Amino acid sequence: MAVREDVTFTVGASGKDRISAWFYRPTSDGPVPVLVMAHGLGAVKTMRLDAYAERFSAAGYACLVFDYRNFGDSEGQPRQLLDIKMQLEDWSAAVAYAHTLPGVDKSRITLWGTSFSGGHVIATAARLPGIAAVVSQCPFTDSVASLRAISPVTVARITARAVRDLIGAHAGKPPVMIPTAAKPGDLGLMTAPDAYPGYLRLVPEGPAGATMRNEVAARFGLKLSTYRPGRSAKQVRCPILFWVCETDSVAPAGPTLRYAAQAPRGEVKTYPEGHFDIYVGEAFERVIADQISFLDKHLRTVT
Template identity: 30%
Template sequence: MQLSTHKTDGGIALTVRLPDGIAKAPVIILCHGFCGIQEILLPAFAEAFANAGYVAVTFDYRGFGASDGERGRLVPAMQIDDILAVTQWVKALPEADSSRIGLWGTSFGGCHVLGAAANNPDIKCVVSQLAFADGEEIVTGKMSADEKQAFIATLSKMAEKKQASGKEMLVAITRVLNDEESKAFFEHNKVLYPAMDIKIPFLTVRETLQYKPQDNAARVDCPVLVVVAGADTVNPPEQGIALYDAVASTQKALHVEPGAKHYDMYAGPHFDSIIAHQIAWFNERL
């Protein structure tokens, strides 16, 4: 396997892993999760795909990691545009078979890949893992009706203030997370990876609340594998299943990994199980 780093004309930082002994190989573009960077969680999957004969491409969304752009600005539509920009860049890669490009996304990235694949003939196959169908449910699902109404009203006032003054509140990533698993993950990894230790706009919560990946899924007609962690407390299993149900493609499959929590899927026996399913899916469909 050969590894190289690049940057697109738009300033998106990429890492390309080439399989050994293949002149032109199919491509898998890997899309990381909420406020992530490509050095964390993705390498094990990328290496497995490269060793299976694929060109594996990881990247940082604009404003994160080594990519250019305003630090911490997270807008789902913009991140989907970044995936499309990486797709165009990959099509010009000499070692890539541009007629066989697949997307793989995890968590927030697992939502984004469906937006990038919707009505897009460049994308031949998708794997979406640990994603959700409805951002409003993810953000406010544990609130009472009164709490939800007050919270949404507060976000709307903050958005109005930003529009009027150009100013907004920036907070640590852990301030906008509502689950203990993710808070612990970010607190641990920001020490190991200083590039993760940034502030993001509090209105990122509003972006998430308004995000409906199920709507994009309804416009995807290429083969889609949805992978769900059966004991996920970050994006509950029913959200992944609802996303699977929303996928328009008649060539779709659902894999629920029994007993796995959200971050269990990136290493150990659960990783071994799901990577086998995913490689088999790409081998058959890409």
């Protein structure tokens, strides 16, 4: 059985902010591959990433699961500020820290991301040398496609709140928040019929769930439209698995499949589930089995 440790590492030249992470160390002998993992839009590691890491570690893989700055157990102010550039810096810092972990094979560092972080791992693998493999689960690959899945009225409301938040930030005011997931007709970044109940299924019971915040600083809405990490897929030279939900209401399958076709060593698995279905139940079991099969194929052959 794997041992889980609470660890921290710093990010940025000043090293001011500490990032909170879990390190899962399997009982396997010798250096083992390590998966660097983080969650999606406004989510934190306690939202079932432990379920994934436990299964990966049981299969012989070390896992480093972290919260972004400003979220969860990590430091950083203001809280709930989602900044794409900062999150990509956090990925780089996490990969650098993974190189220092005891018992891991530095030549087999793998990136695992889901939803919004599914896009981050594409961009990170294209930028950082030495990544052995990538798993990109139901990934956000194209902002234009995702925005088209939202009604124009909702987009306008998000933009208005984002502008108000940005103006307030310049005046030194606290962030104006916007729900990450909301019911259809309500204001939120994800308002498809399956978004709010799907989000709630990921929230843990007990104290951890009670303190969880379903919101981010609204200014993120102004930066979203320019982020298209799928365009980096053609620059990813290592094996990359695109795990695509055919009925995805948040990250439409079409653009992801087109980007996946451009990856030199891309592989695709498609499933009939929606965006939030794959974290729980029978769909989760199929996902884990397929992802471990991919990891075994590309990481177990390295000597």
